[in-house]
Each structure stands twice: as C-alpha cells, then as structure tokens.
Amino acid sequence: MQHVVIIGAGMGGLATALRLRHQGFRVTVLEKQPRPGGRSNVITEAGFRVDTGPTILVMKSAFEEMYRAIGEDIDQRLTFTQIDPNYRIYYHDDTHLDLYSNMAELAREVEKIETGSAERLFEFIGAAARKYALGMDFVDRNFNKLTDLANPVAGLRLLQTSAHQNLYRQVRRFFNGNDKLTKAFSFHSMFLGLSPFEALAMYSLITYADVALGMWYPEGGIYAIIEDLLQLANERGVEIRTNSPVDEILIEQGRVVGVRLGSGEQVQADLVISNADLPYTYTHLIKGQHRKHYPDRRLEQMDYAxxxxxxxxxxxxxxxxxxxxxxxxxxxxxxxxxxxxxxxxxxxxxxxxxxxxxxxxxxxxxxxxxxxxxxxxxxxxxxxxxxxxxxxxxxxxxxxxxxxxxxxxxxxxxxxxxxxxxxxxxxxxxNAVHGTAFGSLSQGFFQSAYFRPHNKAHDINGLYFVGQGTYPGIGMPMVMISSRLVTERVIEEWC
Ligand SMILES: Cc1cc2nc3c(=O)[nH]c(=O)nc-3n(C[C@H](O)[C@H](O)[C@H](O)COP(=O)(O)OP(=O)(O)OC[C@H]3O[C@@H](n4cnc5c(N)ncnc54)[C@H](O)[C@@H]3O)c2cc1C
CATH class of the missing domain: 3.30.519 (Guanine Nucleotide Dissociation Inhibitor; domain 2)
Incomplete structure (x- = not known):
C-alpha cells in the first residue's frame, strides 16, 4: 500500500487524508501543534468554547461534496443553522444595516439607507451571480499549462461582466456612489486578505456566495467540523500525530522519500503533501538545491495577505x-x-x-x-x-x-x-509566513488560478500541496475544493 505523509492537520490536510484513505492509501498526518485544525481552531476554557479562526461557513456545497466523496452525508453527522441576516453592519454614525440572505428583507434594508436602491441591489446581485457562475470555472480545476486558464468562451464572458475592473469602484457605481452601501457590498474581499480598493471586481462573487447562497453555522461551532473529520480519520485508520513538527522533506534524486521530524525521527513516504503554508514549505522544509523553480527571492517577492x-x-x-x-x-x-x-x-x-x-x-x-x-x-x-x-x-x-x-x-x-x-x-x-491570518498568499490576479503556486511541485517528484497556499485559494470552501483537486491529481498519477 502506498504511504502518503501529510504535513499539517489543517482543514485541507484532514480532508485530503480522508479522501486518500478512502482511495486505499496508507495515510499519516504530522502536525506541529498539540491540537489539529490549523487556522480553524478552538479554545475551551472557563466554560466558554470559542472558535479562534473561521466562525461561519459559506458555499456549504463544497463541504457536502467532500463528505459524499468518502461515502458520508454531512447533514447526518452535523447540525447546521442558516444565519439570516448574515451580518448586522454598524456604521460610525450609529446607523446600521442588516445584510439578509432573504432578498425581500435585504431590499427593505437597502431602501432604508437610500430610497430607490433596491433596484440597484438586484442589478448588482445579478451581475455578481454571473461572475460567480463564470468564475467557478477557474476555481474548480487543476492547472497544468497556461492554456488551461484560457477557456476563451468563459474568459470572454467574464470580461463582459467587467470582472477585471476595480472592485470598490465598480460596486460604488452600482450603488450610485452611496458610501454605506458600497462598503456593505464590497468588504467581502477582506476574507481573502485583499483590500476592496485593490481587489478585482471579480471578487464580488464572494459577496454573491455570502448573500445569495447563504451562511451556515454548525452546532458546536466550526471546530465541530474539525472534530468530526478527526473522528472519521480515527475510525478509518488515518494516523494523526500531533506535537510532530516536520523539519525537512527528504529528497533523493529529485524524488521525495520521506520527512524528518524535529525530533530527528525519519518517516518514509512514497509521496508527501504539504498543508503547511506553501511559501514556508518551500523556504524552510526543502533545501535550496531541490527547488530551482521557487528560489527564496521569488517567494520573497510574492504578495502576502x-x-x-x-x-x-x-x-x-x-x-x-x-x-x-x-x-x-x-x-x-x-x-x-x-x-x-x-x-x-x-x-x-x-x-x-x-x-x-x-x-x-x-x-x-x-x-x-x-x-x-x-x-x-x-x-x-x-x-x-x-x-x-x-x-x-x-x-x-x-x-x-x-x-x-x-x-x-x-x-x-x-x-x-x-x-x-x-x-x-x-x-x-x-508557521504562517509574515503572520498572515486567513491564508498566506494574497489573491490578486497574478496569484490566482493558473498563476497561484500549483498543487504539484514543479521540480520534485512525489511532492504536492493542499490548502490556502495553492489553488483555488483562501477560505474553508476553497480549501475543501483544494483537497479534491490534489486528490484527483494523486489518483491520476499514482493509481
Ligand atoms: C481569524 C480567521 C478568521 C477566518 N474566517 C473565515 C471564515 O469565516 N470563513 C472561511 O471560510 N474561512 C475563514 N478563515 C480562513 C480559513 O480558516 C483558512 O483559509 C483555512 O482554515 C486554511 O486551512 P488550511 O488547510 O489551508 O491550512 P491551515 O489552517 O493553515 O493549517 C496548516 C497546518 O499546518 C501545520 N504546520 C505548519 N508547519 C508545520 C510543520 N513544519 N510540521 C507540521 N505541521 C505544520 C500548522 O500548525 C497547521 O495546523 C479565517 C481564518 C482566520 C485565521
């Protein structure tokens, strides 16, 4: 049985471990922290249980797909409540706006801010829906060569939605320059670690996913998902070792042969998948001579969230x-x-x-x-x-x-x-590079889709990546999709 070592028990590492175990691989997950979960973590103290990172879930379908892929139904295992309104937005002048998923309620809310803005709201949602539908074509796939990016029809249609314009300015035009509404419908790019003043209008697809597709809360908090993944991993024979920091990915003749832990112990592997921050993995875990494609200089010049x-x-x-x-x-x-x-x-x-x-x-x-x-x-x-x-x-x-x-x-x-x-x-x-919160590499055009570091190392056989550092990118649903993409790649190349 081929042995996969996964570095890091973040959400992406755990989801990939379960998918590959389901496909018959032997899987060991090595996590530096005493508690798995990575950025999706929890503190339980003094009778309080607080999610320390993500607090709500959007694009629930990405989680449903992950559970289906391993023969489970997420709704049978966890209880979800839809949060509506998604947010109450407090402005500096003591006013507020409730950002509902219910469109009639949302229309009433925006009318309170500016009469006549409901119609503009629906135009905005329609345009964001088109960006979402077209954008998913670039989110939901592995990339091998530049031409994989250039689905000319999808690309052209995306351009017709003016996805290449500036996010803040485009949203402002939709809402006739109204400052409060512009803020309310453009802040979502912050979840990718990107300023709405710098992001592409393309990212109003996140606003669409939040507002129109709904926002979900699992009973017990987001960490209940991590706990459930851990329970499944335990039942299915995935080995998870905490307090096990990896110090080096061992490479011989251009091929991965295992990892060395901080303790000095070596763990042999046929393939290694790193869920740790991708730039950190390259700079700290792989000797320079093995990574001509990603020298330190190139990694330093990247944009961080x-x-x-x-x-x-x-x-x-x-x-x-x-x-x-x-x-x-x-x-x-x-x-x-x-x-x-x-x-x-x-x-x-x-x-x-x-x-x-x-x-x-x-x-x-x-x-x-x-x-x-x-x-x-x-x-x-x-x-x-x-x-x-x-x-x-x-x-x-x-x-x-x-x-x-x-x-x-x-x-x-x-x-x-x-x-x-x-x-x-x-x-x-x-080991978050530069102490980034939501994910390491920001999600500008040249760090997205084909241009984001790929989930397969360029010049090292048997080394793959999963999680926010590779494509599609930052956030739990993207990480779930990332676990599917890397699994598809591994199956294609190893089965
Ligand atoms: C405050 C905050 C709020 C957020 N809010 C949301 C939200 O509401 N909705 C949403 O969808 N997303 C949200 N996110 C983003 C989301 O949490 C992350 O994008 C996602 O959890 C990243 O998962 P990951 O699997 O890529 O890896 P990570 O969570 O980064 O996990 C990587 C793991 O690798 C381990 N590791 C690193 N180096 C080593 C090593 N050398 N050896 C062994 N292990 C190692 C780390 O300890 C860690 O456990 C939020 C994040 C934060 C921090």
Whole structure:
C-alpha cells in the first residue's frame, strides 16, 4: 500500500487524508501543534468554547461534496443553522444595516439607507451571480499549462461582466456612489486578505456566495467540523500525530522519500503533501538545491495577505438584541484599509468583524453568559515595524470602547474571561509566513488560478500541496475544493 505523509492537520490536510484513505492509501498526518485544525481552531476554557479562526461557513456545497466523496452525508453527522441576516453592519454614525440572505428583507434594508436602491441591489446581485457562475470555472480545476486558464468562451464572458475592473469602484457605481452601501457590498474581499480598493471586481462573487447562497453555522461551532473529520480519520485508520513538527522533506534524486521530524525521527513516504503554508514549505522544509523553480527571492517577492488582531471575550450577561454576526466600519474606511495594506501600520480607527455565536448556540458559554469574538484586520509582519507587545493592549482598549457604544456602556464590568491573538501568534503557532491570518498568499490576479503556486511541485517528484497556499485559494470552501483537486491529481498519477 502506498504511504502518503501529510504535513499539517489543517482543514485541507484532514480532508485530503480522508479522501486518500478512502482511495486505499496508507495515510499519516504530522502536525506541529498539540491540537489539529490549523487556522480553524478552538479554545475551551472557563466554560466558554470559542472558535479562534473561521466562525461561519459559506458555499456549504463544497463541504457536502467532500463528505459524499468518502461515502458520508454531512447533514447526518452535523447540525447546521442558516444565519439570516448574515451580518448586522454598524456604521460610525450609529446607523446600521442588516445584510439578509432573504432578498425581500435585504431590499427593505437597502431602501432604508437610500430610497430607490433596491433596484440597484438586484442589478448588482445579478451581475455578481454571473461572475460567480463564470468564475467557478477557474476555481474548480487543476492547472497544468497556461492554456488551461484560457477557456476563451468563459474568459470572454467574464470580461463582459467587467470582472477585471476595480472592485470598490465598480460596486460604488452600482450603488450610485452611496458610501454605506458600497462598503456593505464590497468588504467581502477582506476574507481573502485583499483590500476592496485593490481587489478585482471579480471578487464580488464572494459577496454573491455570502448573500445569495447563504451562511451556515454548525452546532458546536466550526471546530465541530474539525472534530468530526478527526473522528472519521480515527475510525478509518488515518494516523494523526500531533506535537510532530516536520523539519525537512527528504529528497533523493529529485524524488521525495520521506520527512524528518524535529525530533530527528525519519518517516518514509512514497509521496508527501504539504498543508503547511506553501511559501514556508518551500523556504524552510526543502533545501535550496531541490527547488530551482521557487528560489527564496521569488517567494520573497510574492504578495502576502493581511493579518488580524483577535479578542475573545466571555461576558456574564446576555444581550438579546444582538445578531450572530456583525461588522463595524470606521468613519474613514479607506484610511483604515490603506494603513493595513499600504502603510503597514495599525489603523487609527480599526474596523472589525464581531461574532456572537451564543445568539444561535448558548451551549458555547455558561448559562446567561455571552461569547464575543472580535477580529480587526491588521497589517502582516512583512515590512511592518509594529511593536505587537505594545500595540495589543491599545487595540484591546479601542475595540472595547467601540463595544461600549454599540453593545453596552458597562460591558467592561461584565468581562469574566478573555484571550487575544496577534500576527506574532499566527507566525509562531502555524508557521504562517509574515503572520498572515486567513491564508498566506494574497489573491490578486497574478496569484490566482493558473498563476497561484500549483498543487504539484514543479521540480520534485512525489511532492504536492493542499490548502490556502495553492489553488483555488483562501477560505474553508476553497480549501475543501483544494483537497479534491490534489486528490484527483494523486489518483491520476499514482493509481
Ligand atoms: C481569524 C480567521 C478568521 C477566518 N474566517 C473565515 C471564515 O469565516 N470563513 C472561511 O471560510 N474561512 C475563514 N478563515 C480562513 C480559513 O480558516 C483558512 O483559509 C483555512 O482554515 C486554511 O486551512 P488550511 O488547510 O489551508 O491550512 P491551515 O489552517 O493553515 O493549517 C496548516 C497546518 O499546518 C501545520 N504546520 C505548519 N508547519 C508545520 C510543520 N513544519 N510540521 C507540521 N505541521 C505544520 C500548522 O500548525 C497547521 O495546523 C479565517 C481564518 C482566520 C485565521
């Protein structure tokens, strides 16, 4: 039986392990951390259970496909609730907008912001739907040569949707220059670590996936999915070894022969799949002489996604007026994003994402308590001189000031448990290059589809990649698709 070693037990590593085990491979997963999950992780403390990374699931069909591929039905194993509205958006001037998936409700909401905008909303959704349908052709496939990218008909049709234009400017035109609506329908590119001011209009396909296809919450939180994957792996004989950092991928005569762990132990393998950050894998795990296609210089010149500051709060009070998910947009949104992406500095007025999962699932906290998760996008560590030791307490204070305005003026008196997480933690815990949060390589045109590093190493036989660093890219559904693409490749080449 051929032996596959997977480096990293992130969502992509675990999904690939199960798919390949189902195809009859012997599979060993080696994870550096004590707990699997990677960026999709959890803290369980003081009666609170908080997802530390992703909090909601879009494109549920990608998860359904992964379970079907191994003979399971995700809906028989996990319980999902659709979150609607997807988000409450709080603006700096004390107004808010609920971003519903229900189109009639959404139309009513946008009309409250500007009379007559419902019609423009439907035009925008229609255009985003076309981008989604055409864009999936570039998401859902392996690439071998440049011509694989050039499906001329799909490419032409995509151009007709003006997908190559600037995202923020295009959304602004749809909404007649209305600032609040433009923010509400363009921020989604941030989930790929990309500023809407720099992203391609193509990425309004994420807005479509969120708003029109719906947003789902699994009972127990996102980590319930990781736990279920681990249970399946255990039942099916996938070996998962935690506290097992890989130090080197062993290569002989251009072919992978195994890995060497930090402990010095060598594990033989017929093929190795790295779920660790792709640029990290190349620079830290493969000696320079084996990777002429990816020298350090090329990896250094790539564009890296943004990071984030996270604050998790346990509160001894319930707030029945809150939504499960919310966003706060600071007044000078452009300055905030320029600080993150251009100046590589901490924004003066951070915008943030807030998740309050106890609204849907009170079991995540002690009775009559609330769990609050705050994520403020931040610059990554590349060319940034932010001193995180000093910055974290300041950011904490700023975020709590905002919570006093939008949730409860006395909220600070009710904090009974808290933790925070900075870009330095991403770097240290997950070997995230430059401490990026959502994924390592940003998703501009020249780092997407064919142009994103491929899931098969160019000059090393038997080495593959899965997860956010390769195509299709960042985010859990993309990582699920990535696990299918690499599995298809391995089966084609090894079975
Ligand atoms: C705060 C935050 C919020 C997010 N929100 C969402 C969301 O709401 N929806 C969504 O879809 N996505 C979201 N994402 C993105 C999503 O979590 C990631 O894109 C996805 O989980 C990445 O999975 P992955 O399998 O590619 O790898 P990772 O999660 O990066 O896992 C890689 C694993 O490799 C391990 N590893 C690294 N080096 C070694 C080594 N040398 N030896 C052994 N193991 C090693 C790491 O420890 C890690 O466990 C969010 C991410 C974050 C951080």
């Amino acid at each position: 943004c990071s984030g500051y996270l604050l998790y709060l346990g509160i001894d009070k319930r707030y029945d007026h809150l939504r499960h998910q919310a966003l706060y947009f600071s007044e000078d949104y452009k300055a905030t994003l320029d600080d993150i992406f251009v100046n590589k500095a901490i924004p003066e007025q951070p915008s943030f994402h807030m998740s309050i999962p106890t609204v849907t699932d009170p079991s995540l906290a002690p009775p009559a308590h609330t769990l609050i998760y705050l994520l403020a996008p931040m610059p990554n560590l590349d060319n940034s001189d932010v001193d995180w030791e000093a910055a974290a307490p300041r950011l904490r204070a700023q975020l709590l000031d905002q919570l006093e305005c939008i949730i409860d003026p006395d909220i600070q008196e009710h904090i009974v448990w808290e933790r925070d997480y900075t870009p330095l933690d991403f770097q240290q815990d997950y």
